[in-house]
Amino acid sequence: MRPPCDPSKFVADAVKNIPPSGIRRFFDLVSGLEDIISLGVGEPDFITPWHIREMCIHSLEKGQTSYTSNYGLPELRDELTKTYYRRYGLNYDPSSEVLITTGVSEALDIAVRTVVNPGDEVIIVQPSYVAYVPSVVLAGGKPVIVSTHRDDEFSLTAEALKPAITNKTKAIILNFPNNPTGAIMTQEELEDIADLIVENDLFVISDEVYECLTYGSKHVPFSSLDGMKERTIMLNGFSKAYAMTGLRLGFAMGSPEIIHSMMMIHQYSMLCAPITAQIGAIEALRNGKDEMERMVREYDRRRHFIVNGFNKIGLECCNPKGAFYAFPYIGNTGLSSSEFAERLLDEKKVVTIPGDVFGEAGEGFLRCAYAASIDDIRKALDRMGDFMDGLKQ
Amino acid sequence: MDEKVRHILEILENDARATPEEIASLIDMSAQEVSQEITKLEETGIIRHYKTIVDWDLVGENYVYAVIELKVTLERNQGYQAIAERIYKFPEVRSVRLLSGNYDISLTVRGKSMKDVAFFVAEKIATLDQVQSTSTHFVLKTYKEDGVILHEPETIKKLPVSF
Known part of the structure; x- marks a missing residue:
């Protein structure tokens, strides 16, 4: 008989070194609980608009189930470049400057792998989405963290960024509108960052997946700033704006050199994004504007409701100007983010995400998604109010 | 159209029973302002009627x-x-x-x-x-x-x- 073995020894060091995700543990805590109200989601509560689903179904009925070009369906790339021209006056060439990917997640992974050499430093602005650090680590790069703060409404300042730049810095990952803080950045604030980028000859990976979800002011794509198009990979997708998370469709836009290099990885790892989702995305861009805007107005009302609600029950919360997250401050309760979130779940059955999951700078905060019905938000606020009263006693 | 008016109309079209207080909690207006706005919308005939759909x-x-x-x-x-x-x-x-x-x-x-x-x-x-x-x-x-x-x-x- 051959000897048994421990298969974990075959797992590569780079994978073993990925830190455990705080959310995994939370997920285990939640599963099995009844009567929970979740503000812990990172996806719209809306169902994909029917006209988009109907188009996907029709394409399946016709038998459109083949591979597409590695770059993605030409009609989709065409619609995307037209959309960006219409919205921002940005000129991207559909044949060489767009790559359709399986969600923004894939686009992020291959963008980082395209740019980062082993040992390169990549600046990651936190609090932010949880995938940036592992993506850089897996590519052999060294993540360097820059924090944003409540006093600046979580926008990135040049003063905060400057000291993090060394002669090894290759790139910076930006994410505005931001998950989890809901922060956006104005053109003037971004211009300051762009100056530093040029001064230090850096590259930018800008995850703009919440582009369409801004309230009161229009999004500014980083690549729309003077001189930034060649220095930027813009990442975006259909998940948030069109409620298409599970269809997994994203895209990257950048210079032909960069997009071609990303395609070199994409062609061997993913080959192409799912055709059904690509067809749905074409429909979304052609006819989805009204539905999308209706969803944004609905988020806007929930945002108003939840922010006022938090402030009423004694949780200071600034007004997020983008995405669908509120980020109330819980630091003055004497509990850490994870203590607060765990006790809230345990005692009141409300799911929120502890802010430190998104980086140390998120400690003292909770991420609360308002991509939930007003009824659920109201119930959650009532329960959280009770919880706060309990803490005071 | 004014963004706030659009919000009020969308909320009421969806739920005619929404009170001015409830509407005010969703948008950047006080209950009194919402009330005044609704009266205006009723007077100008933009809001025609409130009805219930019964099964x-x-x-x-x-x-x-x-x-x-x-x-x-x-x-x-x-x-x-x-x-x-x-x-x-x-x-x-x-x-x-x-x-x-x-x-x-x-x-x-x-x-x-x-x-x-x-x-x-x-x-x-x-x-x-x-x-x-x-x-x-x-x-x-x-x-x-x-x-x-x-x-x-x-x-x-x-x-x-x-x-």
């Missing part, structure tokens, strides 16, 4: 609905408005529309029974001078009324926690 089948009140297509001849000095007015005054008539195409006017009629509806059409509508012909289609089932789907929607299970 009468569920209380055992089995109303019969029919869609009636009318072809009409217009008389000198009398347009469609005149015939529409004669028709819409009957309480049995729930809606009256002027249409393009093969016939001119479409009505929705509600009655207690098919016989009820049939007699109403034969006696009150078909006998009008301007009505050339009628064609009655009984409604077998209503799936959606005024934007509201009349059955319990399936709930989709999503992850309670995600990034």
Whole structure:
């Protein structure tokens, strides 16, 4: 008989070194609980608009189930470049400057792998989405963290960024509108960052997946700033704006050199994004504007409701100007983010995400998604109010 | 249109019972301002009416609905408005529309029974001078009324926690 073995020894060091995700543990805590109200989601509560689903179904009925070009369906790339021209006056060439990917997640992974050499430093602005650090680590790069703060409404300042730049810095990952803080950045604030980028000859990976979800002011794509198009990979997708998370469709836009290099990885790892989702995305861009805007107005009302609600029950919360997250401050309760979130779940059955999951700078905060019905938000606020009263006693 | 007015109209179109306080909690206005805005919208006729969509089948009140297509001849000095007015005054008539195409006017009629509806059409509508012909289609089932789907929607299970 051959000897048994421990298969974990075959797992590569780079994978073993990925830190455990705080959310995994939370997920285990939640599963099995009844009567929970979740503000812990990172996806719209809306169902994909029917006209988009109907188009996907029709394409399946016709038998459109083949591979597409590695770059993605030409009609989709065409619609995307037209959309960006219409919205921002940005000129991207559909044949060489767009790559359709399986969600923004894939686009992020291959963008980082395209740019980062082993040992390169990549600046990651936190609090932010949880995938940036592992993506850089897996590519052999060294993540360097820059924090944003409540006093600046979580926008990135040049003063905060400057000291993090060394002669090894290759790139910076930006994410505005931001998950989890809901922060956006104005053109003037971004211009300051762009100056530093040029001064230090850096590259930018800008995850703009919440582009369409801004309230009161229009999004500014980083690549729309003077001189930034060649220095930027813009990442975006259909998940948030069109409620298409599970269809997994994203895209990257950048210079032909960069997009071609990303395609070199994409062609061997993913080959192409799912055709059904690509067809749905074409429909979304052609006819989805009204539905999308209706969803944004609905988020806007929930945002108003939840922010006022938090402030009423004694949780200071600034007004997020983008995405669908509120980020109330819980630091003055004497509990850490994870203590607060765990006790809230345990005692009141409300799911929120502890802010430190998104980086140390998120400690003292909770991420609360308002991509939930007003009824659920109201119930959650009532329960959280009770919880706060309990803490005071 | 003012963004705030659009918010108020969308909220009320979805739920006519939303109070000014509830609406104010969703937008950047005080309850008093919302109240004033709604009064203005009512006075200018932008808000026409508040109504309730009732599923009468569920209380055992089995109303019969029919869609009636009318072809009409217009008389000198009398347009469609005149015939529409004669028709819409009957309480049995729930809606009256002027249409393009093969016939001119479409009505929705509600009655207690098919016989009820049939007699109403034969006696009150078909006998009008301007009505050339009628064609009655009984409604077998209503799936959606005024934007509201009349059955319990399936709930989709999503992850309670995600990034």
